Amino acid sequence: MSRVGVLVLGPAGAGKSTFCNSIISHMQTIGRRAHIVNLDPAAEATQYEFTIDIRDLISLDDVMEELHLGPNGSLIYCFEYLMNNLDWLEEELGDYNDEYLIFDCPGQIELYTHIPVLPAIARHLQTQLNFSLCATYLLEAPFVIDSSKFFSGALSAMSAMILLELPHINILSKIDQIKDDYSKKKLKRYLNPDPTLLLDSTNETWNPRFQKLNKTIANLVDDFGMVQFLPLEAKNPESVATILSYIDDVTQWAEGQEPKEPKEQTEIEDM
Numbered sequence: 001m002s003r004v005g006v007l008v009l010g011p012a013g014a015g016k017s018t019f020c021n022s023i024i025s026h027m028q029t030i031g032r033r034a035h036i037v038n039l040d041p042a043a044e045a046t047q048y049e050f051t052i053d054i055r056d057l058i059s060l061d062d063v064m065e066e067l068h069l070g071p072n073g074s075l076i077y078c079f080e081y082l083m084n085n086l087d088w089l090e091e092e093l094g095d096y097n098d099e100y101l102i103f104d105c106p107g108q109i110e111l112y113t114h115i116p117v118l119p120a121i122a123r124h125l126q127t128q129l130n131f132s133l134c135a136t137y138l139l140e141a142p143f144v145i146d147s148s149k150f151f152s153g154a155l156s157a158m159s160a161m162i163l164l165e166l167p168h169i170n171i172l173s174k175i176d177q178i179k180d181d182y183s184k185k186k187l188k189r190y191l192n193p194d195p196t197l198l199l200d201s202t203n204e205t206w207n208p209r210f211q212k213l214n215k216t217i218a219n220l221v222d223d224f225g226m227v228q229f230l231p232l233e234a235k236n237p238e239s240v241a242t243i244l245s246y247i248d249d250v251t252q253w254a255e256g257q258e259p260k261e262p263k264e265q266t267e268i269e270d271m
């Protein structure tokens with residue numbers, strides 16, 4: 001039986017670590033177990049302790065001091081060091097079998113856009129350690145509802161999808177921050193985005209010079225089938241449960257588990 005790994009990705013501050021913790025607490029309420037594998041060398045302690053922690057392998061501060069690198073360069077150095085020491089990760093991962101391992105990743109976007117470290121680690125997990133992996137990509141709802149930012153967010157999610165070549169679930173995080181003062185209908189437009197529709201509102205505000213570029217990006221997002229985003233409110237177990245059922249389905253953790261349909265419009269109101 002393959003082991004389930006969830007890579008939690010997304011820009012800095014998108015809510016990745018909070019999401020990891022909300023999965024753990026939700027799993028506890030439903031009698032399942034999961035472990036957090038911290039891959040962020042700059043991580044701070046969170047509600048649940050890390051079962052595996054990259055900081056036990058290498059310290060960001062030491063790298064900055066000894067190699068005179070800045071925070072970003074040191075972080076990338078730590079990640080490359082991990083890639084060159086996958087036997088350490090292998091040993092740490094031991095034999096967690098039927099429990100989820102949730103890989104809380106750093107927010108440096110370059111790790112998902114042009115540095116091939118994460119894909120190498122993912123491939124190692126799949127081919128050598130028999131993991132069934134799913135990537136979850138978080139984008140903050142308050143950021144995305146500005147249609148011009150929607151496209152940049154969608155493009156960063158797409159580059160992670162292309163780089164990692166993993167089953168992928170896009171998540172709009174911090175929905176609670178917008179759901180009250182934001183029309184539900186409009187929110188749905190971002191959960192199941194129709195990029196060409198979003199284009200109209202972007203073009204209203206953008207310099208006409210960029211209209212052709214916007215249209216190309218909108219078509220790219222449309223053709224790529226960015227499909228939908230699932231809404232996440234970390235403190236709302238319902239939203240965590242729905243996302244978890246999708247991850248179960250994608251990783252076939254529970255054979256044939258039907259993913260719960262995302263809440264109907266009316267149900268979003270209750271969230």
Ligand SMILES: Nc1nc2c(ncn2[C@@H]2O[C@H](COP(=O)(O)OP(=O)(O)OP(=O)(O)O)[C@@H](O)[C@H]2O)c(=O)[nH]1
Binds near residue numbers: 014040107173175
């Ligand atoms: N309102 C609201 N705030 C949230 C939610 N999830 C996370 N936050 C807040 O967003 C901030 C960043 O959350 P983190 O979980 O640390 O984000 P992260 O993506 O792990 O950040 P980095 O590790 O720095 O990349 C914190 O202040 C959280 O409390 C949410 O669902 N709703």
Ligand SMILES: [Mg+2]
Binds near residue numbers: 016
């Ligand atoms: Mg974090």
